Amino acid sequence: MQNLLQKYKPTIGIEIHCQLATKTKLFCRCARETSSELEPNQHTCEVCLGLPGALPRINEHAVWQAIRFATAAKSSVSKQSFFMRKQYFYPDLPKGYQITQLTHPIGMGGSIELPSGGSVLLDRVQIEEDAGKILHKGKSSLVDLNRAGTPLIEIVSAPDMHSIDEALEYVKTVYRLVRFHKISDANMEKGNFRMDLNISLSPVNSKELGVRCEIKNVNSFRFAEKAINYEMLRQFQILEENQKIKQQTRGYDPDSDTTFPMRDKEDAHDYRYFDDPDLPVLDCGSQLKMDLDLEVDPIEAEKNLIKAGLNQETTTYFTESKANFNYLKECQKNLKNSKNLGKLAAFFMTEIKSNKEQDQNLEIFELFDPSKLAEIFNLVDGGVLSSKTAKKAADLYYKNKGLAILDIAKANGLIQVQDESKIKEVIQDVLDKNPKQLEEYRAGKTKLKGFFVGQIMKVSSGNFSPSLVQKILDKLLNA
Numbered sequence: 101m102q103n104l105l106q107k108y109k110p111t112i113g114i115e116i117h118c119q120l121a122t123k124t125k126l127f128c129r130c131a132r133e134t135s136s137e138l139e140p141n142q143h144t145c146e147v148c149l150g151l152p153g154a155l156p157r158i159n160e161h162a163v164w165q166a167i168r169f170a171t172a173a174k175s176s177v178s179k180q181s182f183f184m185r186k187q188y189f190y191p192d193l194p195k196g197y198q199i200t201q202l203t204h205p206i207g208m209g210g211s212i213e214l215p216s217g218g219s220v221l222l223d224r225v226q227i228e229e230d231a232g233k234i235l236h237k238g239k240s241s242l243v244d245l246n247r248a249g250t251p252l253i254e255i256v257s258a259p260d261m262h263s264i265d266e267a268l269e270y271v272k273t274v275y276r277l278v279r280f281h282k283i284s285d286a287n288m289e290k291g292n293f294r295m296d297l298n299i300s301l302s303p304v305n306s307k308e309l310g311v312r313c314e315i316k317n318v319n320s321f322r323f324a325e326k327a328i329n330y331e332m333l334r335q336f337q338i339l340e341e342n343q344k345i346k347q348q349t350r351g352y353d354p355d356s357d358t359t360f361p362m363r364d365k366e367d368a369h370d371y372r373y374f375d376d377p378d379l380p381v382l383d384c385g386s387q388l389k390m391d392l393d394l395e396v397d398p399i400e401a402e403k404n405l406i407k408a409g410l411n412q413e414t415t416t417y418f419t420e421s422k423a424n425f426n427y428l429k430e431c432q433k434n435l436k437n438s439k440n441l442g443k444l445a446a447f448f449m450t451e452i453k454s455n456k457e458q459d460q461n462l463e464i465f466e467l468f469d470p471s472k473l474a475e476i477f478n479l480v481d482g483g484v485l486s487s488k489t490a491k492k493a494a495d496l497y498y499k500n501k502g503l504a505i506l507d508i509a510k511a512n513g514l515i516q517v518q519d520e521s522k523i524k525e526v527i528q529d530v531l532d533k534n535p536k537q538l539e540e541y542r543a544g545k546t547k548l549k550g551f552f553v554g555q556i557m558k559v560s561s562g563n564f565s566p567s568l569v570q571k572i573l574d575k576l577l578n579a
């Protein structure tokens with residue numbers, strides 16, 4: 101790779117096919133559902149089967165979702181957008197053409213800001229329908245059209261990336277965006293977030309792009325990394341042998357981590373695109389006036405949470421979905437001292453998220469009332485609860501939802517004792533019961549202080565204010 105980078109500049113452009121989160125398919129009312137429990141072809145009708153005479157009708161929600169992505173990606177939303185037919189034959193495409201966009205896509209241009217700085221330019225965002233699936237069984241091949249006609253957005257980047265790291269950061273950022281805004285479930289295992297990777301090499305001093313190869317349908321970040329790496333090295337070897345790169349569509353084989361040729365790459369004119377006569381021009385103006393629900397940018401939110409003192413893992417969790425983010429916001433709203441947000445978030449990760457893992461069906465808001473979580477931290481801040489008793493209070497609240505935290509704390513003796521004379525009494529008692537250790541301490545074995553603290557904590561069940569215990573113990577030990 102070192103040799104390669106000395107002589108050549110890699111250029112990467114990526115097309116992401118991302119299934120939109122809608123109830124129904126793009127042009128019919130069949131459910132958009134691709135669960136493995138479905139019978140093959142269960143969710144099909146005359147439209148998605150491509151029967152003659154059946155007419156498509158656009159799913160408004162899919163258009164809204166596509167506009168949301170385009171807006172989040174600062175792509176300029178076309179006021180008038182329309183669909184075209186891309187002709188090709190494939191057994192899982194019964195119409196013989198795919199309804200897609202070309203000249204007037206839903207979004208033009210735009211960019212994705214990367215968390216590490218910099219950005220990747222977008223060429224366009226377009227809406228299109230997905231094809232079905234072919235299942236190979238023994239000698240026969242079967243066609244399942246449950247997926248045929250499900251709505252996709254194709255997010256086409258400019259050839260704007262020049263390293264594997266940058267390409268990976270880009271696809272991961274897009275993935276986070278679509279999941280955070282619930283534009284897509286982006287379930288990679290189900291294939292509803294797939295990447296086509298366009299890779300070329302050009303001599304370092306050349307301004308012209310090299311001949312590109314496209315690796316189709318990569319559906320994991322790890323595979324994307326390996327595929328780009330392999331493809332760069334493959335092209336390097338060809339160029340080093342003074343051969344020419346052939347413009348090609350290639351596949352990626354995860355078993356051998358290699359790419360293989362599928363077909364020579366077609367150009368747009370090969371598909372004989374023309375305007376779809378069955379679908380009217382999309383007037384996006386009215387959609388743009390609707391609430392796009394994009395107030396929070398997860399990448400920006402991440403930066404702010406890090407600034408507020410949350411660590412990376414905690415930040416990633418709270419910016420993974422809008423629900424998680426809103427939960428933390430709700431905690432913050434109820435927190436008297438905003439400086440405690442980092443502590444609260446860390447407490448959530450260690451003490452409460454584990455419950456979530458056990459009670460998988462619970463939504464974050466059902467798991468633990470955010471105002472109660474803030475209340476616990478307000479009590480810790482006021483010295484009423486210690487961090488140790490805070491855990492107990494949270495645990496008891498989890499089991500007895502609906503009770504006030506302070507009531508739980510009082511009923512279970514969790515209130516931190518602040519009464520100096522009472523603490524002094526207990527400490528004196530501990531010292532009296534351990535005369536040998538006290539003598540040794542006073543003779544210079546100061547390590548024994550820890551022993552006394554341990555004894556005091558045991559007697560007090562951890563309910564004494566630690567700072568008061570330290571202060572009084574020091575006084576009595578050195579008396």
Ligand SMILES: [Zn+2]
Pocket residue numbers: 125128129130143144145146147148149249
């Ligand atoms: Zn249908």
